[in-house]
Amino acid sequence: MQYKMNYSSPVGVLTITTDGTHITGLWFDNQSDYERKLNDKVVAQEQPIFQQVRTWLDHYFQGDNPTIDFPLKPTGTAFREQVWEILTTIPSGETMTxxxxxxxxxxxxxxxxxxAQAVGGAVGSNPISILIPCHRVVGADGSLTGYGGGIDKKIKLLEIETVEMAPLYRPKHSTKP
Known part of the structure; x- marks a missing residue:
């Protein structure tokens, strides 16, 4: 059994899932097919771990760099899990190609x-967005390549983390120099 909750954030409504002990997913509102990926029944029910995630997300969206002090359990092939583990090593405010x-x-x-294409497939299948920071992965030239939540959300997350982005890749509505 999986449990879910919604969280309103500056990048839209996020759905977080747990098996009751581990966070198993963090999905954007445009990723409504997440329940099929979990291969388990999903019910909206409060779980103790959700308060920890809410607190973490509150701090993150305020521009802090909180430590993840709750367990994550992304499920995928050995290769994908290896890629996701590397994603967790990318420091806030930095990117990796x-x-x-x-x-x-x-x-x-x-x-x-x-x-690098195989890596791109693994990054794109990350089931725990933001917490496993796939938004910190960029193209070889620094370009903001695809993102499951949408490029606009990727840009917003990188701006929250104060990542230096080349002017070419800034959104036209950005007020940052």
């Missing part, structure tokens, strides 16, 4: 090379 992640995985696997 798909190629850099591919290089890290290649080194771990003892290979000369790993496909």
């Amino acid at each position: 798909y190629g850099e992640i591919a290089d890290k995985i290649a080194r771990v696997k003892g290979k000369d090379k790993m496909s």
Whole structure:
């Protein structure tokens, strides 16, 4: 059984899911197919871990860099889980390219090379957005490539974290220099 709650944020309504012990998902309002990905019945019911996540998100959206002190349990293939683990090492306010992640995985696997495209697929399938910061992954040239929640949300999250973005990739409505 999975449990869910909604959280109103500056990037829209977020749906958070838990198995009662671990956070299993954090989804944007445009990702309404999340229940199929969980392969389990999902019910709206308060769980103790949800208060911890609410507090974390409150601090995060205020521009703080809170520590995740509750367990996450993303479920995927071994390769995807390896990529998601690397995402958790990207510090707030910084970015990493798909190629850099591919290089890290290649080194771990003892290979000369790993496909940045395969990494992109794994990043795009991250079930716990924001907490596992896939929004911090950019193209080789710093471009803000696709994001499950939408590029507008990716830009907003990076702005909250005060990531320096090239003027070319700033939204036209941005007031930042």
